Amino acid sequence: MTATTETQADLSAEIAKIEADAEGQTQEGKPSRQPLLDYPPYRSSILRHPTKDPRHADPETIELWAPCFGHSDVDPLEADLTIAGSNEPIGERITVSGRVLDGEGRPVRNQLVEIWQANSAGRYVHKREQHPAPLDPNFTGVGRCITDAEGRYRFQTIKPGPYPWGNHINAWRPAHIHFSLFGRAFTQRLITQMYFPSDPLFALDPIYQSITSQKDRDALVARYDHDLSVPEYSMGYSWDIVVTGPSRTWTEPEEGDL
Amino acid sequence: MSTIPTQIASGSASATPGQTIGPFFGYALPYEGDADLVPPGSPGSIRLHGWVYDGAGNPIPDALLEIWQTDADGNVPQAEGSLHRDGWTFTGWGRAGTDLHGHYSFSTVLPGAAGEGRVPFFALTVFARGLLDKLQTRIYLPEHPANAGDPLLVSLSEDERATLVATADATGLRFDIHLQGDRETTFLNYG
Numbered sequence: 001m002t003a004t005t006e007t008q009a010d011l012s013a014e015i016a017k018i019e020a021d022a023e024g025q026t027q028e029g030k031p032s033r034q035p036l037l038d039y040p041p042y043r044s045s046i047l048r049h050p051t052k053d054p055r056h057a058d059p060e061t062i063e064l065w066a067p068c069f070g071h072s073d074v075d076p077l078e079a080d081l082t083i084a085g086s087n088e089p090i091g092e093r094i095t096v097s098g099r100v101l102d103g104e105g106r107p108v109r110n111q112l113v114e115i116w117q118a119n120s121a122g123r124y125v126h127k128r129e130q131h132p133a134p135l136d137p138n139f140t141g142v143g144r145c146i147t148d149a150e151g152r153y154r155f156q157t158i159k160p161g162p163y164p165w166g167n168h169i170n171a172w173r174p175a176h177i178h179f180s181l182f183g184r185a186f187t188q189r190l191i192t193q194m195y196f197p198s199d200p201l202f203a204l205d206p207i208y209q210s211i212t213s214q215k216d217r218d219a220l221v222a223r224y225d226h227d228l229s230v231p232e233y234s235m236g237y238s239w240d241i242v243v244t245g246p247s248r249t250w251t252e253p254e255e256g257d258l
Numbered sequence: 259m260s261t262i263p264t265q266i267a268s269g270s271a272s273a274t275p276g277q278t279i280g281p282f283f284g285y286a287l288p289y290e291g292d293a294d295l296v297p298p299g300s301p302g303s304i305r306l307h308g309w310v311y312d313g314a315g316n317p318i319p320d321a322l323l324e325i326w327q328t329d330a331d332g333n334v335p336q337a338e339g340s341l342h343r344d345g346w347t348f349t350g351w352g353r354a355g356t357d358l359h360g361h362y363s364f365s366t367v368l369p370g371a372a373g374e375g376r377v378p379f380f381a382l383t384v385f386a387r388g389l390l391d392k393l394q395t396r397i398y399l400p401e402h403p404a405n406a407g408d409p410l411l412v413s414l415s416e417d418e419r420a421t422l423v424a425t426a427d428a429t430g431l432r433f434d435i436h437l438q439g440d441r442e443t444t445f446l447n448y449g
């Protein structure tokens with residue numbers, strides 16, 4: 001990890017300035033892209049963001065369809081991240097569930113959802129350099145499922161811990177689960193992160209703050225859902241995801257669209 | 259095809275924002291056979307490969323690319339099985355992480371045109387640590403006669419157009435991606 005000298009106070013000042021500038025732009029009727037790709041407080045983005053605006057393209061046929069996944073691709077047991085080892089993983093057991101919807105509120109059915117996350121100590125099963133928190137032999141932190149007829153996904157896992165990441169001195173990521181989603185069209189492909197309510201690290205985190213409007217940031221935070229909690233077993237969190245982008249419409253309604 | 263797009267719907271609900279793929283996807287998203295849409299070396303197969311670079315010209319070892327394409331006859335594949343490839347079913351979708359040198363490689367077939375006068379291309383999505391949201395673009399085929407009439411290609415400058423057209427090499431096609439810099443790849447939005 002490269003040594004950094006910037007403190008959290010330095011970073012927080014940069015974050016606040018960009019957010020104020022973005023508010024100004026919104027008032028001028030130019031909503032900023034969410035998240036900003038050019039966001040220097042996230043140091044790794046400096047050489048990895050395009051400097052030109054994307055060019056508009058009218059989507060062609062292939063771009064209006066999504067790749068097809070199904071039950072032959074994913075074992076239902078892959079939605080339970082707590083059964084990878086011979087014993088229970090350490091940590092707070094949680095159930096995470098929600099719906100994947102398109103921009104018109106239609107369910108994205110029968111589509112692949114992939115997740116990955118740190119263990120309860122904030123450590124990933126990954127070869128790259130990481131802080132010396134313990135690995136858990138009973139937890140790999142990888143899950144998959146296929147959405148049901150209502151566009152619903154459901155994972156059984158444990159709550160990930162925050163982890164340090166070297167962006168600046170004392171930089172810690174808020175606890176999160178990475179989500180990879182496909183929509184009804186290639187244009188709707190999405191990789192994002194789900195966060196947990198009231199995390200004290202939100203204000204300090206350049207990745208979360210790269211989305212400059214509070215309303216849009218809120219869309220990445222799951223809601224504690226007592227009805228989803230399983231008695232004597234797990235805490236429930238619900239989180240719906242909206243994937244937008246041009247898609248095809250049908251001459252005939254799909255089964256269940258009525 | 260049984261369902262024909264009659265119009266394009268973009269939707270009005272607010273999109274859930276994207277976030278970076280981060281550095282730790284390597285044990286979660288890549289899987290055995292992910293980049294082999296067809297078995298390497300099978301009849302009609304080509305290699306589609308290249309390098310991914312940052313704005314300083316350094317290779318990016320932690321990028322993830324996905325392609326999505328028509329089959330050789332121009333049909334949109336709608337078969338499942340990308341995650342457990344049987345070697346016979348063409349699903350049209352593949353995923354490739356870059357290696358330590360920023361190199362990626364797919365085994366696939368040349369996409370066919372989706373209709374009369376349409377231009378074949380690979381649709382491409384790029385994710386990387388340091389990249390806060392996905393990027394999307396197209397990989398066009400070199401010297402394809404229909405390229406000259408493609409609305410996107412003709413709207414670009416010569417330099418921009420060059421960033422979207424693959425070059426032929428001994429085993430198929432090469433397509434490099436520059437996230438930033440003099441040869442910055444032209445990325446697309448469909449909004």
Ligand SMILES: [Fe+3]
Binds near residue numbers: 173176178280
């Ligand atoms: Fe992470």
